Amino acid sequence: MGLLKELKKGVLISLWFVFLTFPVMVIKVDPIARTVVWRWANALYMAVGTFFIYFLVQFFLRKKENRKETNDSKEQTLSFIHRILQDRLQRNILIGVVAVVAVFFPQFLSAYQTNVMTTALMYVVLGLGLNIVVGLAGLLDLGFVAFYAVGAYTYALLNLHFGLGFWAVLPIGGLIAATFGILLGFPVLRLRGDYLAIVTLGFGEIIRLILENWGQFSKGPSGISNISRPGFFGIEFSLQSSIIYTYYLMVLLVLVTIFVVNRLQDSRLGRAWIALREDEIACQAMGIDKRKTKLVAFSLGAFWAGIMGVMFAAKTTFVNPASFTFLESAIILSIVVLGGMGSIVGVLFGALILILMPEYLRALSQYRMLAFGAILVCMMVFRPQGLISNIRRTYTFKKKTTSSLCR
Amino acid sequence: MTTQPILDVSGLTMDFGGIRALNTLDLDVNNGEIVALIGPNGAGKTTFFNCITGIYTPTAGDIWLTPPGGGKKISLNGLKPNQVTEKGLARTFQNIRLFSKMTVLENVMIGRHCRTKAFIFGAIFRNKATLQEEQGILETSYAILEKVGLANYADEFAENLPYGAQRRLEIARALATEPLLLLLDEPAAGMNPQETIGLEHLIKQISREGQAILLIEHDMKLVMSLSDRIFVMDYGKKIAQGTPLEIRENPAVIKAYLGEEVDA
Ligand SMILES: Nc1ncnc2c1ncn2[C@@H]1O[C@H](COP(=O)(O)OP(=O)(O)O)[C@@H](O)[C@H]1O
Ligand SMILES: [Mg+2]
Numbered sequence: 056m057g058l059l060k061e062l063k064k065g066v067l068i069s070l071w072f073v074f075l076t077f078p079v080m081v082i083k084v085d086p087i088a089r090t091v092v093w094r095w096a097n098a099l100y101m102a103v104g105t106f107f108i109y110f111l112v113q114f115f116l117r118k119k120e121n122r123k124e125t126n127d128s129k130e131q132t133l134s135f136i137h138r139i140l141q142d143r144l145q146r147n148i149l150i151g152v153v154a155v156v157a158v159f160f161p162q163f164l165s166a167y168q169t170n171v172m173t174t175a176l177m178y179v180v181l182g183l184g185l186n187i188v189v190g191l192a193g194l195l196d197l198g199f200v201a202f203y204a205v206g207a208y209t210y211a212l213l214n215l216h217f218g219l220g221f222w223a224v225l226p227i228g229g230l231i232a233a234t235f236g237i238l239l240g241f242p243v244l245r246l247r248g249d250y251l252a253i254v255t256l257g258f259g260e261i262i263r264l265i266l267e268n269w270g271q272f273s274k275g276p277s278g279i280s281n282i283s284r285p286g287f288f289g290i291e292f293s294l295q296s297s298i299i300y301t302y303y304l305m306v307l308l309v310l311v312t313i314f315v316v317n318r319l320q321d322s323r324l325g326r327a328w329i330a331l332r333e334d335e336i337a338c339q340a341m342g343i344d345k346r347k348t349k350l351v352a353f354s355l356g357a358f359w360a361g362i363m364g365v366m367f368a369a370k371t372t373f374v375n376p377a378s379f380t381f382l383e384s385a386i387i388l389s390i391v392v393l394g395g396m397g398s399i400v401g402v403l404f405g406a407l408i409l410i411l412m413p414e415y416l417r418a419l420s421q422y423r424m425l426a427f428g429a430i431l432v433c434m435m436v437f438r439p440q441g442l443i444s445n446i447r448r449t450y451t452f453k454k455k456t457t458s459s460l461c462r
Numbered sequence: 463m464t465t466q467p468i469l470d471v472s473g474l475t476m477d478f479g480g481i482r483a484l485n486t487l488d489l490d491v492n493n494g495e496i497v498a499l500i501g502p503n504g505a506g507k508t509t510f511f512n513c514i515t516g517i518y519t520p521t522a523g524d525i526w527l528t529p530p531g532g533g534k535k536i537s538l539n540g541l542k543p544n545q546v547t548e549k550g551l552a553r554t555f556q557n558i559r560l561f562s563k564m565t566v567l568e569n570v571m572i573g574r575h576c577r578t579k580a581f582i583f584g585a586i587f588r589n590k591a592t593l594q595e596e597q598g599i600l601e602t603s604y605a606i607l608e609k610v611g612l613a614n615y616a617d618e619f620a621e622n623l624p625y626g627a628q629r630r631l632e633i634a635r636a637l638a639t640e641p642l643l644l645l646l647d648e649p650a651a652g653m654n655p656q657e658t659i660g661l662e663h664l665i666k667q668i669s670r671e672g673q674a675i676l677l678i679e680h681d682m683k684l685v686m687s688l689s690d691r692i693f694v695m696d697y698g699k700k701i702a703q704g705t706p707l708e709i710r711e712n713p714a715v716i717k718a719y720l721g722e723e724v725d726a
Contacts, residue, residue: 315586318585318586318588319582319585319586321585322580322584322585322592322596323575323578323580323581323584323585323595323596323599324580324581324582324585325585326564326568326571326572326575327572327575329561329563329564329568330561330564330572330575333560333561333562333563333564334559334560334561336517336543336559337555337559337560337561338561338572339517339542339543339544339547340515340517340543340544340547340552340553340555340559341544341547341552341572341573341575341576341635341636341639342544342547342548342552342573342575342576342577342639343544343572343575343576344542344544345542345544351582355582448565448568449565449617450567450600450616450617
């Protein structure tokens with residue numbers, strides 16, 4: 056393509072961006088002096104910056120395309136992480152390093168950092184749960200936060216009225232959320248794609264609105280406070296040690312979740328989910344019960360959200376409906392998509408990046424969310440398949456082992 | 463009473479709004495037979511498959527399946543597609559419908575789903591029964607791949623297979639469900655002559671092993687050389703039935719085909 060044409064396109068795009076960001080970047084109203092400051096220099100920076108970024112993006116896209124052409128005949132290009140994970144020694148070293156970091160994290164970093172990390176780990180589990188529904192079974196669920204809310208309120212209410220402790224409610228919260236998963240599953244069995252997304256979105260809002268408006272039941276928008284923190288055989292912790300305890304608890308829960316989800320997706324049931332995602336009609340024609348398979352996916356996904364809800368209520372000791380807005384569902388979904396649909400390692404990375412990045416972008420102060428958005432856009436442009444794309448699973452079974460590789 | 467047909471369809475009718483795609487159709491397949499269902503495009507052949515496999519609910523008619531060797535007659539009316547497959551009908555699709563992001567081996571393993579049991583508990587705890595079952599799934603699936611000549615492709619994504627191989631994989635996947643009757647919807651469509659010859663050998667081989675087959679096909683050479691009996695339909699109605707020789711000479715068939723373009 057002609058360079059001139061490219062240049063023209065670049066200029067047009069920069070102008071468009073200047074226009075879009077004009078109200079934010081150029082106009083500044085000083086409410087006290089009642090004057091408008093026109094920061095024209097900003098418009099120039101914006102134009103030049105966009106222009107360069109546009110060409111940078113074009114450059115990388117070209118490079119990527121060229122690489123694709125040359126590598127087409129070869130094996131699919133494995134990402135860096137895949138290469139590490141496939142080599143046994145490297146994989147063990149990586150796991151070792153992660154384990155050491157995970158164990159000593161609270162020792163070396165502040166309680167604040169530990170708290171942030173605990174939150175990130177919660178999103179790992181939420182992401183892994185949603186990954187069953189969206190990544191494996193291919194059911195686009197925009198109301199996942201509803202199950203998170205169900206778990207949180209299960210603990211909050213049982214704790215408030217019956218004084219039940221964290222450990223007692225943890226499985227109860229999971230099971231009640233799973234039940235709600237089935238309840239949602241039934242009416243949407245026939246729906247797919249966009250339609251399913253809209254219904255689940257509605258479901259998420261309904262749960263939130265009920266919590267907000269049914270004051271006698273849920274105490275409405277003011278929420279429920281003074282929820283007990285997780286205990287340890289009746290021992291009460293100080294705030295400081297409770298934060299550390301919660302962190303280790305979360306590490307443990309993440310490990311359990313990874314273990315279970317990995318085994319699930321690597322089983323007869325997991326294959327059925329993927330087949331359902333690939334082609335619903337063929338899937339049924341091959342003898343898979345669509346209803347059962349979908350309901351199990353919904354309820355297992357919801358189960359993890361419920362457990363995390365309990366964890367959330369216990370960690371913050373306070374719940375109110377404002378914590379369970381659509382934005383939460385969107386973030387969890389982004390974790391799954393960004394990480395790579397159906398990939399456990401991907402979700403792990405996705406959650407850590409998406410939850411930790413805004414924290415560490417605080418240095419950019421007011422531009423934090425802007426940078427966050429830009430990074431997301433770039434990632435999706437360059438790696439639409441997610442950070443860790445689905446890897447082909449190979450089976451070696453003649454040696455009487457049913458091993459399989461990571462996804 | 464001694465030789466009940468495996469599949470016995472009577473009076474099958476299917477209306478789409480005002481269109482009658484199937485009109486009181488009768489058809490039967492005996493054990494070990496290869497039966498062909500032919501007719502011009504739009505005659506209703508695929509609709510017939512969709513009706514007997516539970517994908518469509520027919521407007522009227524009865525579908526009976528009888529396991530060979532004195533099994534009890536089963537009605538397939540009103541069953542869901544997965545239940546029909548479980549009872550013993552397995553099909554391929556005219557427009558290939560493989561699980562494209564799964565490997566070739568995994569595609570066949572899906573076929574084993576309805577013959578195996580492991581569920582949530584088994585998946586998480588991998589008890590002995592589950593491990594054995596999984597091993598069995600792998601071995602059976604791999605053996606089927608060897609039979610259809612796709613073992614070399616086992617770890618390839620299904621979408622990367624050449625066209626002819628994809629059609630074979632559809633057959634392999636259907637065979638994995640251990641069907642009483644195998645339904646093939648235009649398995650040779652889009653194949654080159656060489657691939658078609660390979661397919662003919664494959665179908666003959668499967669048939670020799672005792673598999674009953676109901677075949678929809680446009681390639682007349684293939685139909686004539688494979689089939690024991692042929693049913694011909696046009697505009698949703700059966701217009702003839704008989705041996706290949708009888709069909710070749712049947713004036714109604716010749717007329718139906720001369721009215722249309724025959725893609726041989
Ligand atoms: N789902 C459907 N809705 C409406 N009409 C259909 C549907 N499926 C098939 N038909 C109609 O039924 C007739 C038979 O189609 P089909 O069974 O695909 O023919 P064949 O497989 O013999 O070429 C066609 O006229 C087609 O338009
Ligand atoms: Mg057809």
